[in-house]
Amino acid sequence: MVQSSVRCDVAKIHSKQPWFVLNSASDFSLMSSNNRAISHYYSFEASESAEVTVAIPDGCVDILFDCDESEPSAMVYGTTLEARHTRFCDSHRYFGVRFAPGVIPGLLQLAADELVEQCHNFLEVAADVSAIFEQIVSQSEFARQVALFDQFIARDSVRESSALTAQIIQEICRQKGNVRIKDLEALTGYTTRTLQTRFRNDTGMSPKLFSRLIRCQSAVYDINQQGRVVFSDLAAALGYSDQSHFLREFKKLVSTTPMDYQNRIRHSTYLGRIRYL
Known part of the structure; x- marks a missing residue:
């Protein structure tokens, strides 16, 4: 579980x-x-x-x-x-x-x-x-x-899942999505094929795809919290191959460029709109 x-x-x-x-x-x-x-x-x-x-x-x-x-x-x-x-x-x-x-x-x-x-x-x-x-x-x-x-x-429970999948999710989240499959092999002791098969059965996604989503979410979070971000530094911190790769990925997953997104949340006082109860 x-x-x-x-x-x-x-x-x-x-x-x-x-x-x-x-x-x-x-x-x-x-x-x-x-x-x-x-x-x-x-x-x-x-x-x-x-x-x-x-x-x-x-x-x-x-x-x-x-x-x-x-x-x-x-x-x-x-x-x-x-x-x-x-x-x-x-x-x-x-x-x-x-x-x-x-x-x-x-x-x-x-x-x-x-x-x-x-x-x-x-x-x-x-x-x-x-x-x-x-x-x-x-x-x-x-x-x-x-x-x-x-x-x-x-009264219910979460879907039963393998301990291996739970371990992979934990590591991907801990590393903010900046994880390679060989890192997961070293961590778990399982082969790539086993990792991918069990993870896909439990989540419907591959570990690589899940990492990609979590890495993008980490970029969004950093921009939300910091207000102004040096995008080359953020790209490097999250393990993107270069800033261009980061920009392309961000636009595909967030529907705008990092610069435009940063400007929009500052203009709209983004954090001020969120009410924590």
Whole structure:
């Protein structure tokens, strides 16, 4: 089974989806969980002026509730593999559960590879969730929604996964994605073929792909926290071959250049929009 150590430093990057924060109508609320399989909970109201926003790869599974009074819904989203346009309904209030990187909740009746770059109706892919769905979408208080889902998920477990996969996830997160397959071979004592087979079975991704997503998330986090970053230094610190490689990768995964992203979050007082509860 996935160990609690899976929720490591990268899971502390609460704002893995920066465009959600920037395109919310007002504050973007966040709350942590005592459940080590969960990265965090979040809540926001969709802005009327943001017709389309962007989801960026984060290696996580989300359950996102649309708490609209007339037509509530809930969807399960696996990680994207590149920046992808998504649409929220104007003025709808959303409640989200983001699981820790590489963790798949046991309540989902899906194989790991059925989640990557896919979305599913929560009520159709999880058993006995109609009651918690009704409770969540009818509750207007974010903290109460968190308490309800925390209590519900405590009765379930995360998807059974090999100890090897848990070890790989921990190391990739610890190294901020700057890991080569030969490093994992040396760490675990397993061959590349075994590493890749078990990891893909458990997460739906290869270790190399997962590392790529975590490395991009680490770059986003550093820019968010530091405000002004020397991109050549950041590229070197994260193990990119050169600054050009970093720029190309960032634009593909985040949908803009690092410089433009840095300017946008400074102009929008990004961190000031996040409300921690």
